[in-house]
Amino acid sequence: MEHFDVIIVFVVLAFILVSLYKEILGAAFTFFVATMVLGFFGVLTPKELLAGFANEQLAVIIMLLLLGDAIRQISVIEIFFSRIFPRQSGYRGFLSRIMLWIGGFSAFLNNTPLVAVMMPYVHNWCKRNNISPSKLLLPLSYAAILGGCVTLIGTSTNLIVNGMVVDQTIFPDMEPIRMFDFFWVGFPMLIIGFLYLFFFGNRLLPERNILSKEISGSERKYVVEAKVHKSSKLAGKTIEESGLGNSKGLFLAEVVRKKYTFQVFDKDFVLECGDLLRFAGESEDIANLLSDGSNLTLPTVGMMSKLKRADVVEIVISHNSSLISKMVKDVKFRAKYDSVLLAIHRNGERITGKLEELKLKAGDVILILAGDDFNSRLQDDLDFYVISKVKEVRKPERYKVWTLFGGTLLAIFLSALNLIPLFMGLLVVLVVINILGVVSAKDLPKNIDYNLAVIIALSLALGTAMIKTGVADMIADFMISILFPFGKIAVLAGIYLITTVLAAYITNKAAVAIIFPISLTAAHALELNPLPFALVVSFAAAANFLTPIGYQTNLMVYGPGGYTFKDFFRIGWPLTIIYMVVTVVILNYMYL
Template identity: 60%
Template sequence: MIKLDLIIVFLVILFILISLYKELLGATFTFVIAVTVLGFFKILSPGEILNGFANEQIAVIILLLLLGDIIRQTSVIEALFDRIFKSANNYRSFLSRMTIVSSAFSAFMNNTPLVAIMMPYVNNWCKRNDISPSKFLIPLSYATILGGCATLIGTSTNLIVNGMYVDQKIIPNAASLNIFEFAWVGVPMIVIGYFYLVFFGNKLLPSNPDLLTDFSQNSRKYIVEAEIRKNSHLIGKTISDSGLLTLKGLYLVEIARKNYKISTVLPDLIIQQEDLLIFAGDTEVITEMLHAESGLTLPSVGMLNKKKQTEVVEIVISHNSTMIGKTVSEIRFRAKFDAAVIAIHRNGERISSKIGDTLVKAGDVLLLYTGIDFYSRSIDTHDFYFISKVKDFKKIEAYKIWTLLGGTILIILLSAFHLVSLFMGLVVLLMVVIAMKITNPKELYKSVDYNLAMIIALSLALGTAMIKSGAADLVADILTRIFLPLGKVGLLFGIYIITSVLAAYITNKAAVAIVFPVSLMMAANMGLNPVPFVLVVSFAAAANFMTPHGYQTNLMVYGPGGYSFTDFFRVGFPLTIIYMFVTVFILRVIYF
């Protein structure tokens, strides 16, 4: 007879799948509700719910994020990139260097800030060489994913799986995975992925118009509002006489006049004071509107126009931004970041509302007019990432940089040889960094992704509930019956496919939380080595190439590259299939 606990757990899992797929509540709140329900029905005790927050791997993830952000602020990576990419003079040369460097760095640091740092280099190089950035941005994201899968610390997914493996009770006294245990699959896939991207990527990737330099080919990408200022020389002129219809790089979409819109703008329409003109255009022409002689004003700019030092920058909204679902006005860019939103791009979608009333979505590209304090106010934010560089990072003495980088490498090596735990090593290094005043301890909290920590901790609690209720055992038994006729390899293929599909559409953290206890139970029931069943879940969840929403770096490049959903699937699906076969083959050779 099916127990009530089992029914509740399956209903909670169904709720998680629907909520994340439909993007109803957001990942964090979805897991909060799910675990709260499990606690209310006493499937989980309060101690079991809170146990995840004491997990060592969560602390390691937070420490790695802190150190990665400190390294980013030193500008040492940018200096290195300047040297590496300076002499790249053709498509394949730049792509090769970008893929190798990105993969190598992402094996030891968080790939999200790495992509944020790399995007300006890609855009600037593409401008100089007249090549679309869409030929590089997907490979950039994929390269960091490939590199991140090669080590335990390369991606938070690997650390989550390791934390769940150490904490589980199915296989007593399970030892933590080695930092380079993932390299047996990860390193060969970096090599295979490199050749795939370099030799086949150009054929599969689209050549979309560059949003920064070739906007005139698709004039509905950026939307900007301009108001007819008082005493403007345009007042009283017809649209035709004003020259607004012949501006290169700008297209007059409509005019908002008092309480109504003029959607069909005729050449003989007379311009009036306080008319709000809606344009679609490129960045260079938009910035020319800031000059007094244009007769136009950008209403969102206000007093920023009077500041001594200002810049126009481009940002992309992150996947876990607190701005998502809020209007531009509600975000209060000027108060928080000393900046004003002057234009929005949403991957070719027509935005009909006023900029101030537009709801922000993940992947939106915003054009900001910024004051001198913008960089200092936004350097630690997780709400958006830069596409173009604002200013140079602060300079730090060379010996401090070498202490930071050398200390990071030393801790990784000591941890690999089990001489020092990764957690203690990172804590000591962080104390040294603070003592040397490389970073301000009062600002460290801004680098912590609290949503990520919450999701990971609650994912561990969900895994515990699946094991306690018998849900993991039941699903494991069903999957074993389905895939066992294909042998042990068939079991690994089955787990990989299920995890990969779930990760592509409901986030990799949720996929791990659901599939990991099932995979481990399958290994325990059959008396097999659990390690390959642990690793296959991690690789399938982390190596997510098929959808823009499957991995945060995919979403970061989605808007700036002008990609569609099918672009990711066309390039990512073959790579996913290759990764699956390589993973299963290598795990079989090593562990079976």
């Protein structure tokens, strides 16, 4: 019977490898079928199958994802990024900021929404500086991966490994992995990864001109007005010093000062308080201008700038509209449609004079900032048609920002000091932000990644089956017999290499599920400290640079960057080898 159980486990492992590599069933359903077979043949009891769902680390992962989604909803990261990434910067300067800021944030926040929020900034910067986004999107993903490996909560992979450490029975006295046990490898590699991409990235990264193909012939230039207000830092600065010559994708066309309009000015033109700046730009560039009111205000917006939430919408004036020949100021967009005009496009025609005094024509495309009542007031109105929603603009309230960020950081800090469990700290934060209305309790279930939860819980059950049947012992003994004659470092390196290859082609969570029990069994057989054998699996699975399918952020930039599998391998394999050497050397020095 024992031999039969061993055969069943090996068959299940082969099924998982083939199914995930060939993408036959999907990760969650693959693990479901695999563990169902183990339960059907009695390899695992129902209690063992379901034990993973009660694992504390699974709950921590879900809560961190929920808090990350709450941070995304209040748009605070987007606003912060608009401040820290300068308007004027060379390629290496912008790359440096991406690597260091995203890497730093990823150590404590879920890196997937960070990359999602940062991608538009990369595209806009590339557009302004005529650089292919393929030169920056892959470093963006790598920065998120490198930063995620610095702490326990930086990536779900680290938390999964910690969950397996808590559940394992091979080393009964083994302590859970602490918050900064990853730091001694993760932080040096964040710096090394930055230096690698800083000095060799531009040479190794491909130049795909997909951006120009996307926008050529389809871009629509709008005219928008912005004012230099009294407390603006731009007053007294030249066009060059202010960075407004081609700011955020907007072309500065005119400066209106009192009764004079300056249409031709050089980089030494000095701005003054009260200057009205007339820009030309695309819809998203103008929408982004709403997020940065520190130096410029949009006169047409007025009190609608106080709204907590609004939409930037494109509309077109219909051919039989009652708005035709009316001045913008006479339309009274705010009273009639709960909206204000931001910018206007007139089929490439040059627009002069103040926007509020412009007479509307049929076919004018207008960018408006719409409030909550816009759609209801638009019913049965044929004056214009809605083309598209460009962007949702949120203005986070300070107490929400401080509650969410402060609470999350406090929970992490107290956990790092071993004063309270991270589980309890995050649970309190979630309760508080719900009570204070930072997020809606009704929306929380919608934001839970149930597939991820199933994969993690069932992968823990798979690990139990491998240890229980002795399969982990068999594979570990085989690895030791080959690698141990070359020393302990060779064993760690072998585990790292196998894990990273599996993670690159069958997902990192599956790789952890298969290799972790083998790694810990090897530590037990060699009578060595189990901690480095747990950490090496985590680093190898999380620091995945070889393929776009190995990590979710790689997949996010794969299409937009126009990359191929060869691109990831060419840039990723040297970094993978460097990461393996650094990991093995440091872990061997510290623990073995």
